[in-house]
Amino acid sequence: MNRTYKIAFGLFLLLIISLAWLESSEPDPINWTPSFTAKDKIPLGAFVFYESWKSQQPDNIADIRVPPYEFLSDTTVQGTYFFLNNYVDFDDNELDNVLAWVSRGNKLFISAYNFGENLTDTLKLETASFISSDEFKSRPQLNLVNSSLKFEKPLEFDHDLPALFFQKIDTTNNLVLGTASFGGTDPEEKINFIKREFGNGEIYLHSTPQAFSNYFLLKEENYKYAEALLAYFAGNNILWDAYYKSGKSFYSSPLYILLNNRPLKWAYYFVLISAILFVLFEGKRKQRSIPVVDPPMNKSYEFTETVSQLYLEQKKFHELGLKKIALFMEYIRTEYRLDTSDLNEQFYKDLSVKSEKSIEDTKKLFERISYFQDEKRNERDDFFELSKHINSFKKKHG
Incomplete structure (x- = not known):
């Protein structure tokens, strides 16, 4: 390796180190990934909501970490099955089990952007996404319809996320419980929370899951919205779904702690880059080639x-x-x-x-x-x- 080659390699290595240091010193970007798990403290996690609710009703909330189809095989289970995620999509057999369980006098609550085609077809519902004509903003202002729970001023989620509402419902079978208003100067009010009698039980569908997120609940008095909404399930045995979650309830990768810390992550990347460079420049073959021996054929x-x-x-x-x-x-x-x-x-x-x-x-x-x-x-x-x-x-x- 001549002198010029060594200088060029040193400059290249210095550039890599400088870029790694600059990247590692940058502040962490806000993670807006939908999670809605009880342990996630990111903006769209449900840590604040779950822990607050659990502290008020420590004996009435049970974590369900298996699919509803498996859990509801025990027909003696009673209470309110609480689903919170960016989507909840039951297959045919699972939906039949869930609805049969509801019809026996239980309650089903789902807060999601997508309820699955099976459920919306069964309940004859149509959903749509709101897109504002001014600046393409979709920041819902949430309120409830019940006069004893309604707020004088709607509570706003001040970040643009999917804005789903119920475009078409059967008013003879569904009761409107809440609304979401969109727009600043001339707000458009849409239905985002409904109730449906089903057999001897009740189904509650809520299309704004970000209302239960850490980001929303920690702003001013927004927590009152969740408190008012949960009044519909007061005194019930709560079955908290921990299976249908976009975020992970636990991390199986041994590199999670390493990659979750920015300085350690970039140190890890630098080691990998250095190893690759060593292989490219110093790991050349220094012995004669090894002849290829064909393995025995599988007959x-x-x-x-x-x-x-x-x-x-x-x-x-x-x-x-x-x-x-x-x-x-x-x-x-x-x-x-x-x-x-x-x-x-x-x-x-x-x-x-x-x-x-x-x-x-x-x-x-x-x-x-x-x-x-x-x-x-x-x-x-x-x-x-x-x-x-x-x-x-x-x-x-x-």
């Missing part, structure tokens, strides 16, 4: 094909079908993590949900498997019919 597929042909030629269709069934059971255990030793009603239900097949199709398949196992004189057509149904069942994930 498992050809062997399996040969064995299967022998079974077919000897017309051992029953034995071949049993092996097909054994492989399918192993597939269920490894792919869906289900125990196949007891094929009961719960097994069919779990397999139906995980494989996204109907429970009727699932049961029919296992009836065909059971019939094939019991019938000792299976013919070629029986084996191919069994294979066709198993392959069809595995088509999406297999």
Whole structure:
């Protein structure tokens, strides 16, 4: 390495160090990522809301860290299921479970920008986003309709975030509980909080989740909005959803602490850059090349094909079908993590949900498997019919 090359490399390294130092000394930008988790202290976290509520009702709030479909399998659970996130989207089976639970006399509260197509179609609701004609601002001024809870002056969220409202509702079945006004000089009032009777229970939908964020609640007297809204659930057992969250409730990466601290993060990046530069300039090969040795070829597929042909030629269709069934059971255990030793009603239900097949199709398949196992004189057509149904069942994930 000549003198000029060393000087150029030194200047380049000095430039990298200077840029890293300048970047690390910059103030941290505000993180506006939607989180709504109970532990996040960023602007759109729910730390303030959750801790304040928990301190007032320490015995009435339970954290639910599993999907509603799994949690509500216990039919004795009662209370108010509280969902807070930027979106909550139930699938068909989960929505059926949740609505059945509500109809038994419970309450469902969802505050989100997106409620999912399944729920809005079921309740015959239409939502829309507000975009102001002046400066494209979407800063809602929140208020409640009930005269005992209504504020003299609406409480404003002074930051531009998605502004969702209910554009179309069935007024015969839905009751308006709150509004959001947009615009400064001539505000437009939109519906953002509704209530729906469902069976013996109630469904509450709220389209402004930022009203429960740290940023909103810590400004002046905005906390009164959350207090007034929670009056609808006073005395209820609260089931706080900690599963449908955009933010992480815990961090699994061992680098989280390192990368969450700006000086440590840039020190880590500098080490990586230095290591890469060392490899590029000093890690050159200094020994003769190592010859490439081809690994042994895997002949498992050809062997399996040969064995299967022998079974077919000897017309051992029953034995071949049993092996097909054994492989399918192993597939269920490894792919869906289900125990196949007891094929009961719960097994069919779990397999139906995980494989996204109907429970009727699932049961029919296992009836065909059971019939094939019991019938000792299976013919070629029986084996191919069994294979066709198993392959069809595995088509999406297999």
